[in-house]
Amino acid sequence: MIREDYSMQFIVQHYELEARYIPHGKEKQFNTVKDVLYDVLNTRKPIIRVMGEDKPAAVVKSRLLKLDRLDIDYAIEQYQKQVTKVHNHKAYMLTVLYQAKSQGELDISNQVMYDFYGAGRKVNGTGGGADG
Numbered sequence: 001m002i003r004e005d006y007s008m009q010f011i012v013q014h015y016e017l018e019a020r021y022i023p024h025g026k027e028k029q030f031n032t033v034k035d036v037l038y039d040v041l042n043t044r045k046p047i048i049r050v051m052g053e054d055k056p057a058a059v060v061k062s063r064l065l066k067l068d069r070l071d072i073d074y075a076i077e078q079y080q081k082q083v084t085k086v087h088n089h090k091a092y093m094l095t096v097l098y099q100a101k102s103q104g105e106l107d108i109s110n111q112v113m114y115d116f117y118g119a120g121r122k123v124n125g126t127g128g129g130a131d132g
Contacts, residue, residue: 006041008034016069029076036093037064049091050098063098075100 011034012018022030040048041061048060067075075096086092 003044004042006038008038011037011041014065015067015072017072021069026076029079030072032089032093033072033076033097036090036097039090040064040094048094051095060098063101067097067101071100072097074103078103 006014015033015037017030017034019027041064043057046057047054048057049055050060075093078096078100079093082092
């Protein structure tokens with residue numbers, strides 16, 4: 001019998017992944033996320049490979065437990081944008097989840113700066129670009 005630190009029920013509730021909150025047609029992606037979270041949060045291995053590097057399991061678990069539903073949605077969105085062939089879907093999803101919170105915050109910051117200053121918009125009397 002496998003010892004669970006985190007049950008699937010905990011994962012579903014913690015990340016707000018109840019079936020009624022899953023958009024129609026996205027069940028497969030959300031099930032993959034739940035499986036990855038379950039496997040990683042319950043692993044007994046001291047090291048987990050993420051982003052091609054070995055990381056302490058405690059660090060990976062801590063980072064995953066800090067995710068919220070918006071981070072999960074962001075991770076699925078990024079996964080769907082992937083245009084190159086993914087050979088190990090669960091490993092790739094783990095990487096996307098691991099980076100979701102920090103990458104999502106950077107994307108929002110970048111979008112705000114872009115929206116505020118805009119491409120080609122004049123800043124301080126210049127063209128805003130290299131042509132100044």
